[in-house]
């Protein structure tokens with residue numbers, strides 16, 4: 001049975017906006033609202049961003065299909081120095097030490113183009129690809145659905161559901177920039193892996209939480225992953 005607020009959210013980007021106006025999804029409190037996402041994790045640098053999104057989602061009621069590319073596992077091993085060889089081990093690592101998980105995570109093989117996220121008839125609130133490699137970005141921007149991550153993103157665009165990609169490369173070539181433009185023109189959201197430093201992060205995890213929080217905010221989720229900007233601090237503001 002789909003509740004009133006959830007129905008508003010299920011109808012795509014405009015529905016998500018309606019959800020923002022009616023009732024946001026607060027973390028840390030019991031709620032009937034659910035967030036059902038597809039999540040792609042690919043082989044761009046920034047493995048901790050995906051890990052923090054999964055940890056933050058664990059507090060939110062709902063269900064997500066998690067699709068992890070082989071390159072994502074390769075980069076994760078490099079960056080986090082952990083022996084993670086399988087998607088199952090990835091999920092175990094991401095959820096480690098969390099006791100109260102309200103979110104169901106379904107692991108789906110990136111080659112399984114017959115899995116649920118491959119069809120527009122399977123409802124979801126949208127998709128996040130975090131981090132998103134230039135290879136996956138190119139595949140989506142050109143409608144070249146070579147695996148389940150790219151197919152699920154393609155489905156989001158055609159169904160006018162929210163698609164957020166968190167790309168990472170430096171510097172960008174003209175091809176990368178054109179692909180980001182094409183994705184934006186098709187209705188996707190490019191949320192660069194560029195955490196703000198005005199929050200004065202104390203650790204890499206603070207950077208991960210910042211990006212996870214910005215993603216959740218785009219789905220109408222109230223979170224406490226980092227403090228909201230309150231305006232200038234009177235003590236540091238220059239008096240005119």
Ligand SMILES: Cc1cc2nc3c(=O)[nH]c(=O)nc-3n(C[C@H](O)[C@H](O)[C@H](O)COP(=O)(O)O)c2cc1C
Nearest residue numbers: 042043044045069071072078133134135136168169
């Ligand atoms: C250590 C390491 C770091 C990488 N960093 C990036 C990166 O920041 N951005 C990017 O687009 N590709 C990066 N790559 C290359 C991608 O992993 C590669 O293009 C891969 O084919 C992407 O496949 P996928 O999109 O299916 O995960 C990196 C690869 C390795 C091994």
